[in-house]
Amino acid sequence: xxxxxxxxxxxxxxxxxxxxxxxxxxxxxxxxxxxxxxxxxxxxxxxxxxxxxxxxxxxxxxxxxxxxxxxxxxxxxxxxxxxxxxxxxxxxxxxxxxxxxxxxxxxxxxxxxxxxxxxxxxxxxxxxxxxxxxxxxxxxxxxxxxxxxxxxxxxxxxxxxxxxxxxxxxxxxxxxxxxxxxxxxxxxxxxxxxxxxxxxxxxxxxxxxxxxxxxxxxxxxxxxxxxxxxxxxxxxxxxxxxxxxxxxxxx
Numbered sequence: 348x349x350x351x352x353x354x355x356x357x358x359x360x361x362x363x364x365x366x367x368x369x370x371x372x373x374x375x376x377x378x379x380x381x382x383x384x385x386x387x388x389x390x391x392x393x394x395x396x397x398x399x400x401x402x403x404x405x406x407x408x409x410x411x412x413x414x415x416x417x418x419x420x421x422x423x424x425x426x427x428x429x430x431x432x433x434x435x436x437x438x439x440x441x442x443x444x445x446x447x448x449x450x451x452x453x454x455x456x457x458x459x460x461x462x463x464x465x466x467x468x469x470x471x472x473x474x475x476x477x478x479x480x481x482x483x484x485x486x487x488x489x490x491x492x493x494x495x496x497x498x499x500x501x502x503x504x505x506x507x508x509x510x511x512x513x514x515x516x517x518x519x520x521x522x523x524x525x526x527x528x529x530x531x532x533x534x535x536x537x538x539x540x541x542x543x544x545x546x547x548x549x550x551x552x553x554x555x556x557x558x559x560x561x562x563x564x565x566x567x568x569x570x571x572x573x574x575x576x577x578x579x580x581x582x583x584x585x586x587x588x589x590x591x592x593x594x595x596x597x598x
Contacts, residue, residue, distance in 0.1 A: 350577035353480065354428025356380045357576075358417060358471065360407055360463070361433035363389045365537035365565035366486060370431050370572050375399050377573075379429070382420045384413075407434060407463045417470050427474045429576050430483040432467055435460050435506070442499040456501035461508050468516060472525060481525040484575045485513050486568070489533045489591050506531075510587055517585030526584035528575045533591025535563040558593030 357374050361367040362383030368390075374381045375397050383389060383402040394400055403416045421427055436459045441452045464485060475481030490499065491507035510529050517527040534553055554561055571590050574580055589595055 348579060350377075350573055350579055352377050352379060352576065353578055354379065354426070354482070354576070356382075356420075356424045356426050357429035357431060358382045358384065358420070358427055358467075359431045359433065360384045360467065361435065361486075362402070363387045364433060365535070366532070366568045366572075367431070367433040369565040369569035370433070371400065373569055373573050374429070374431075380424055382417070382427075384416070407466065408458050410466050413466055414470050421474050426478055427471050428478070428481055430467060430471050430481070431572055431576070432464055432483065432485045434463050435486060435488075435502075437499060437502050439499065442501045444498050445500040448501060453501045457505050460502065460505035461512070464509055464512060468512075472516070472520060475525045476520070476523050479524045481520075481523075482576045482580075483513075483516070483525070483527045484572045485509050485527070485529050487513075487529045487531045487587065489531050489589060489595050491531060492595060513587075514585045521584060526575075526581075528580075528583060528585070529587040530568060530571050530575070531587055531589045531591070532568050533557070533563060533589070533594045535565060535568060537565055556594070556597075557591075558597065561592065563590065563592055 357379050359367050359371050359381055362371050363385040371381050371383055380399045383400055384405055384407060386404065386406055388404060389402055394402055401420065405412055405416055407413050436456060442456055487509045488506040490503040491510055513527045513529045534557065550562060567590055571588055575583065
């Protein structure tokens with residue numbers, strides 16, 4: 348199936364991370380102008396090789412700065428058709444059981460993982476309304492679906508809240524032809540998983556428990572994102588797709 352895209356412009360947050368960068372590459376390959384937002388910079392020469400990419404270095408918890416950047420981009424492009432929200436933090440050493448967590452860590456995780464989703468919605472959805480067209484994909488996690496005896500409670504609960512918020516946005520704006528969906532990745536080999544480089548045995552042991560016997564790649568998630576943005580998914584909104592190698596299907 349060849350994917351087609353009605354929209355011409357996109358905003359990607361976390362655009363220089365694994366999932367965000369792979370998605371950005373696919374957007375550009377489909378001739379979609381893309382605003383890349385991230386704290387870290389894109390790979391060397393990436394921008395010079397991709398004329399339809401615009402990068403702005405920003406901490407997206409700064410609402411005022413975020414709004415200005417997106418508004419400036421919108422004024423140039425005259426539309427924002429797609430939002431791909433891959434922003435998220437997972438702090439293994441500090442994000443622990445809610446019984447023991449430092450409240451400052453709890454609040455910071457929620458600000459980055461969830462509140463920025465509200466910021467982006469507040470800025471971008473009114474722009475989509477003007478054209479009566481838009482598709483948003485937010486990256487949650489399979490951690491949103493279950494408990495854990497080695498918990499990252501702020502991460503998991505914030506990712507669960509993203510699902511609920513996406514569903515609400517989908518219902519509120521369906522009559523404006525604006526869709527909102529969520530992807531729930533399982534174990535994916537991204538920069539979040541630095542621990543696997545330090546202890547390769549952790550990754551190997553994990554893969555033994557994955558039905559497909561391998562950890563996913565950022566491209567696996569980017570493929571799902573592109574489908575949910577495409578014209579071929581125009582009847583899909585308010586739902587979530589699990590991409591986890593089969594882990595959550597296990598008894």
